[in-house]
Amino acid sequence: MIEKQVVVIGAGISGLKTASELYAKGCKSCVVLEARDRIGGRLYTAPGYNNNKYDLGASWHHDTLVNGLFLEEVGLPKEERAAFVFDDDAMIVFDKERGRVDQDPEMALEVLMEELLKFNQLQYFEDLDVKDVNYFETIVKYLYERRDLLTDEQIQYLPQVARFMESWHGIDWKTQSSKCLEIAHQGRNAFVLNYDTIVKRVGSAIPQEWIKMETEVSEIDSEGKKVVVTTKTGEKYACDYVVVTIPQSILAHSLKPEPRKGRIEFNPPLASGIQDAFKKTHYGSLGKVVFEFKDCCWSRKRSRVLSLGSSTPDITAKVRDADDLASLVEKLNLDTQYNFKNGESWDFPLFFVNLAKHTDIPSLILLMADPLTAYIESLPDKEKLYEYFEPILTKVLQALDCTEPIVKDFDDKSTSDGISSPVLKNIMTTKWTLDEYALGAYSACEPGDDPMDLILSLTNNQTSKIRFAGEHTIMDGAGCVYGAWGSGKREAAFIADKLGNFGSHSKTL
Ligand SMILES: Cc1cc2nc3c(=O)[nH]c(=O)nc-3n(C[C@H](O)[C@H](O)[C@H](O)COP(=O)(O)OP(=O)(O)OC[C@H]3O[C@@H](n4cnc5c(N)ncnc54)[C@H](O)[C@@H]3O)c2cc1C
Incomplete structure (x- = not known):
């Protein structure tokens, strides 16, 4: 002893x-x-x-006004x-078919997103007994109740933009509690x-x-x-x-x-x-995938890019024609089932960090939530990861003004000097869901x-x-x-x- x-x-x-x-x-x-x-x-x-x-675990200091560890760090000599x-600059948001949807004055999705979060908050502030539902249901409720005040395009794209919250909580919109959705940021985020x-x-x-x-x-x-x-x-x-x-x-x-x-x-x-x-209480599974390129041949102007999940084509008609909320929730739920097992990469919102902007490192880091994380972390090798993400990666690079096709060179054999294509050298992924001493990322509701x-x-x-x-x-x-x-x-x-x-x-x- x-x-x-x-x-x-x-x-x-x-x-x-x-x-x-x-x-x-x-x-x-x-x-x-x-x-x-x-x-x-x-x-x-x-x-x-x-x-x-x-960093395959945490990357950011959150809440930098009150974050004790961050405040201790800034009090130390630089070395x-x-x-x-600080990398909270405005995010590029794009949809597979439509292209960029951010900062569009007609759609004003950023403003709508704020309104949606307020709508969610108010439903629980007004009455403590309101039943907690998943975030998906709250989004549908918002669309249903506000449909006469929203344009067709707003109804189509807002739900997928709203899924950005998945990359905070590490769980998908159908699993996330609406009551615990809000994140009251106490200051900027520092990478x-x-x-x-x-x-x-x-x-x-x-x-x-x-x-x-x-x-x-x-x-x-x-x-x-x-x-x-x-x-x-x-x-x-x-x-x-x-x-x-x-x-x-x-x-x-x-x-x-x-x-x-x-x-x-x-x-x-x-x-x-x-x-x-x-x-x-539950536990989420935020996951990351790092795409490492030889050189940066894309724009360094923005550090954050959100690739949207596909929106349901006839969602606008369904929302406008719905007789009641419950049947609308049921219909849209069926329309938004995940299909990732067949390699369909457009069912999920994916958040990319463009490292080149702040660090000169020619890499993109992707953040994803469960259930995609568990699927991706179980893929056996880089080839499979590439197969899954290639369509989205191409679009992300396009959103960053790079239209050349990706050259895959995991074996480091390509004599790529002088070519302007993005040469992909390596892909790394987290394995937290398989890690016996973590079993995922962090607590979630x-x-x-x-x-x-x-x-x-x-x-x-x-x-x-x-x-x-x-x-x-x-x-x-x-x-x-x-x-x-x-x-x-x-x-x-x-x-x-x-x-x-x-x-x-x-x-x-
Ligand atoms: C992908 C990902 C991204 C994240 N992003 C951010 C972010 O950007 N910003 C942020 O603030 N937070 C983020 N987090 C959360 C953050 O990483 C965690 O909240 C924090 O690191 C948890 O620290 P901890 O000491 O509580 O737990 P842990 O770091 O898990 O420490 C617990 C330790 O216990 C050990 N252990 C387990 N079982 C036993 C046993 N039986 N005997 C002995 N040892 C044992 C484990 O091996 C581990 O080392 C992220 C997490 C993940 C996974």
């Missing part, structure tokens, strides 16, 4: 922050147990073609912090170059001997005076406090009997409040969910000795890096306070 004051489970940003704060506060006896062979968790910077690197750029700098900085503020990699925890026993944490290989740690930072998706498996990677057996089992709260329940039940805790941190345990910055980071800070402060700020106590261990 190894004795420690604190055991931290997981070396993602929340676990790293917990341990670094504990160390800064004087803790002498702590261990961080991490299942993977690297730190960072869902912060993962991967190498690509030509020594470029990409110690991760570079970043980070890259998050590995932050992971290294926070990780290096912890004594390296505290961090035990490839050490999966399988059991937490809190029946005795000390909490006993057991690893998969049978090592046992007795501690005063344990901070559990494993993702919500993995923690959910503690409620099920089946053994699986990452699952922790709690003895006694997780409290009933926590168990109930899990019924009202389906109709009827209430994320507060899980946050409150986890922060009220199993016992005061079993603490929880991570993106799913905090309201300010929920789902975000800075939320996870803030939850680590919170738990370290709690423990330091309880242990008398590590005065004489630490010396006795």
Whole structure:
């Protein structure tokens, strides 16, 4: 039995922050147990073609007016912090058939989008008992109720533009709760170059001997005076406090009997409040695909491009002729079934970041939501990925003023010097849905969910000795890096306070 004051489970940003704060506060006896062979968790910077690197986990500092991690970063000397750029410039939006639909004075889709979000918000503000429905239904309701005030083109394109929200929540419009749809941005978004700098900085503020990699925890026993944490290989740690930072998706498996990677057996089992709260929360799967080109032969004027899913051709007539909302929802639902298994790439909204604008790197990063993410992440190789995305990629490049056909050169054989075509050298994709220690991207809300329940039940805790941190345990910055980071800070402060700020106590261990 190894004795420690604190055991931290997981070396993602929340676990790293917990341990670094504990160390800064004087803790002498702590261990961080991490299942993977690297730190960072869902912060993962991967190498690509030509020594470029990409964040396959988080990319942005969100809410930069209130984001504690961002504010800490900007207070550091430039050479110690991760570079970043504000990239919220106006987005190019295009449809397969029609071409660009953004900033069209006749359609005014940007203004309509704002009105739709307000419409959604008002329906829940006005009456607390209004049933939570999926976002798709709210969009149809808006079209139905406002149809006499909308043009045919607005009815046709607004629904697909509205699906941009999928790339925030990581789940599709038919799964997303309308009640939890709104994102109240607290300041601009800053694109980070890259998050590995932050992971290294926070990780290096912890004594390296505290961090035990490839050490999966399988059991937490809190029946005795000390909490006993057991690893998969049978090592046992007795501690005063344990901070559990494993993702919500993995923690959910503690409620099920089946053994699986990452699952922790709690003895006694997780409290009933926590168990109930899990019924009202879900998990999304934002995914990314990086397209790396040899050179940039497209416009660098805009950094954001949204490719719309195909709109239903006769949607306008159906909306105008509908006798009631319920039958319209049913009809349009049937019209908008997904067909991705047959390689139909136009059923989903795809959000592209044009890296060349801010970084000179000739790459496009695509963001997608579930269920497309799970499908794409399961494709076996670059050829299949290319086959799926080629039609859209061609259109995205056209939207960025590049009309030359793409030359695929994964083997790096093409003597492409001097040609003006975009030469595609590599495609990378995330694998979070297949990753045993992530099982997706971050917490998300389906109709009827209430994320507060899980946050409150986890922060009220199993016992005061079993603490929880991570993106799913905090309201300010929920789902975000800075939320996870803030939850680590919170738990370290709690423990330091309880242990008398590590005065004489630490010396006795
Ligand atoms: C594709 C994608 C894009 C995103 N984009 C953004 C963005 O732009 N901005 C933003 O703010 N956020 C974004 N996020 C969310 C952000 O990455 C997460 O909120 C944050 O990194 C979560 O940190 P965490 O410490 O809570 O969890 P994690 O980073 O998941 O850390 C938990 C750790 O626990 C370990 N673990 C699991 N089980 C065990 C076990 N049994 N024993 C020991 N260790 C275990 C895991 O290996 C992991 O290292 C994105 C996430 C994804 C996946």
